[in-house]
Structures are given as C-alpha cells and as structure tokens.
Amino acid sequence: MLVVLIDSHCHLDHLDLSSYNNSLDALLESSRKAGIERFLSVGVDMESSRRIIEIASKNDDIDVSIGLHPLQENSPVIPSIKDLIDMGTHPKVVAIGETGLDNYYGQKSSDWQKESFITHLRAANELQKPVTRHARNETIRILHNYSNQRFGGVLHCFTDTLEMAFDAIDLNFYISFSGIITFRNAGSLRETVKNIPLDRILIETDSPWLAPVPFRGKKNEPKYVSEVAKTVAEIKGITLQEVSETTSQNYRNLFF
Numbered sequence: 407m408l409v410v411l412i413d414s415h416c417h418l419d420h421l422d423l424s425s426y427n428n429s430l431d432a433l434l435e436s437s438r439k440a441g442i443e444r445f446l447s448v449g450v451d452m453e454s455s456r457r458i459i460e461i462a463s464k465n466d467d468i469d470v471s472i473g474l475h476p477l478q479e480n481s482p483v484i485p486s487i488k489d490l491i492d493m494g495t496h497p498k499v500v501a502i503g504e505t506g507l508d509n510y511y512g513q514k515s516s517d518w519q520k521e522s523f524i525t526h527l528r529a530a531n532e533l534q535k536p537v538t539r540h541a542r543n544e545t546i547r548i549l550h551n552y553s554n555q556r557f558g559g560v561l562h563c564f565t566d567t568l569e570m571a572f573d574a575i576d577l578n579f580y581i582s583f584s585g586i587i588t589f590r591n592a593g594s595l596r597e598t599v600k601n602i603p604l605d606r607i608l609i610e611t612d613s614p615w616l617a618p619v620p621f622r623g624k625k626n627e628p629k630y631v632s633e634v635a636k637t638v639a640e641i642k643g644i645t646l647q648e649v650s651e652t653t654s655q656n657y658r659n660l661f662f
C-alpha cells in the first residue's frame with residue numbers, strides 16, 4: 407500500500423534534475439507517484455522565493471515559505487519587513503523563513519543573522535503566519551521575545567537537544583526531522599525523536615541536501631522523505647501509516 411507523505415521542507419528551485427530530463431514537472435510527477443502529497447518549498451533568498459512562488463502557482467500541491475537563509479551572509483541586503491510582507495501576502499505563501507541563527511560553519515551567530523532573524527519574525531507576526539527556522543542554539547530567547555505563539559512555527563532540520571525541543575514546543579513550535587535521523591552516528595538524535603510526542607513532529611528532506619540512508623552521497627529529492635518517515639516509525643515502534651497520518655495532520659494544523 408502506498409503511504410502518503412508530506413515533505414515539509416525542500417528547495418524545489420535547487421534540485422538536481424539531471425535524471426529527469428531537466429524537467430521539474432517530471433521530478434514532481436515521480437514524487438507524487440511515490441506518495442508525496444504536498445511539498446513545502448523554501449526560498450533561500452528573495453530571488454529564490456520569487457521563483458518558488460512562480461512554480462507553486464502552477465501546482466496546487468506546493469506551498470511556499472519565503473525568506474533569506476541565515477547562511478547567505480554574503481548576500482548583501484536583508485529584506486525589509488515591508489518586502490517580506492509584500493511577497494508574503496501571496497496566497498501560496500504559508501510561512502516566513504527559513505531564518506534563524508546558524509553557526510553551521512563554526513563561527514558565532516553574527517549580528518547580521520540576528521537582525522535578519524528578528525526582521526523575519528516581525529514580518530511573520532504582521533502576516534500572522536508561522537516561521538520556518540533553522541534549529542540552532544541561542545535562539546529560544548529571541549523566539550520568546552519576538553515570535554507569536556498563536557501562529558508558532560517549525561524548527562526545521564532539528565539536531566539540538568531534547569530540552570530545546572520542549573522549550574520550542576512550549577512556544578507552539580513543531581519539530582521537523584530530516585534524513586539526519588537515518589545517519590549511523592545519530593543515536594542521540596534518535597533518542598530525541600523517541601521522546602518528542604508524534605503530534606509535534608514534521609518530516610522533511612531539505613533536498614537537494616542531506617540525502618538519507620541508503621541514498622547518502624546522492625542528490626536528495628522529496629520522495630526520499632519516506633526514509634525519514636520509516637525511521638520515525640521504527641524509533642517509536644508504530645506503523646508507517648500512523649506516521650503518515652499524524653505528520654500530515656500536523657502540517658495542516660501549522661500552515662492552514
């Protein structure tokens with residue numbers, strides 16, 4: 407039986423289309439056949455956000471999150487709150503982000519990231535939409551001060567501690583897990599998955615990055631979200647069907 411899943415975080419304008427005759431439509435069709443019923447495509451800057459809105463306008467099953475990725479530090483300008491609101495009122499836009507503090511490359515979160523993060527949170531409040539943010543430490547305080555608990559958001563690609571997950575859940579956030587939970591060395595993250603209630607969990611690919619086992623080293627794509635779903639089911643000792651139903655319901659609760 408085909409299990410229906412939602413990829414709650416992917417970058418449709420960055421996917422490798424070489425096995426699909428360079429056609430995004432062909433890739434999307436293949437994903438749908440594999441059971442993917444919705445995609446949240448996330449912009450990494452304003453140009454990318456604009457591109458994704460265009461793609462989503464032609465596809466009922468694609469939703470959009472707009473923003474400037476915290477690792478785009480070289481990208482000169484932080485969009486203004488007004489820029490974000492203007493673009494964010496488009497009916498296909500369901501969330502603002504990804505945004506947040508990200509010290510992936512080891513440096514401390516910069517003032518640039520903080521300013522950008524707060525700008526995105528303010529725009530999200532104005533738009534009354536949830537935020538997508540990259541999960542890193544040091545951010546709960548900013549979320550406390552600037553995020554709106556009525557609309558909440560999602561900590562995507564979660565790799566932090568259980569404690570941080572619960573702090574975020576208290577602020578009405580969902581926790582989204584990527585293919586990282588399938589990695590051999592991710593034992594403590596799997597322990598976190600086990601302890602977070604299923605009704606706060608989303609699943610994602612973050613494609614084209616972070617391909618799950620057994621596709622590591624290959625280009626990731628939305629249909630591989632099934633590997634994340636299987637791993638959640640395994641960890642929690644529940645059926646794949648249960649993971650499918652609850653995570654899809656969570657997605658709808660958050661974004662619609």
Ligand SMILES: [Zn+2]
Nearest residue numbers: 415448504612
């Ligand atoms: Zn991403």
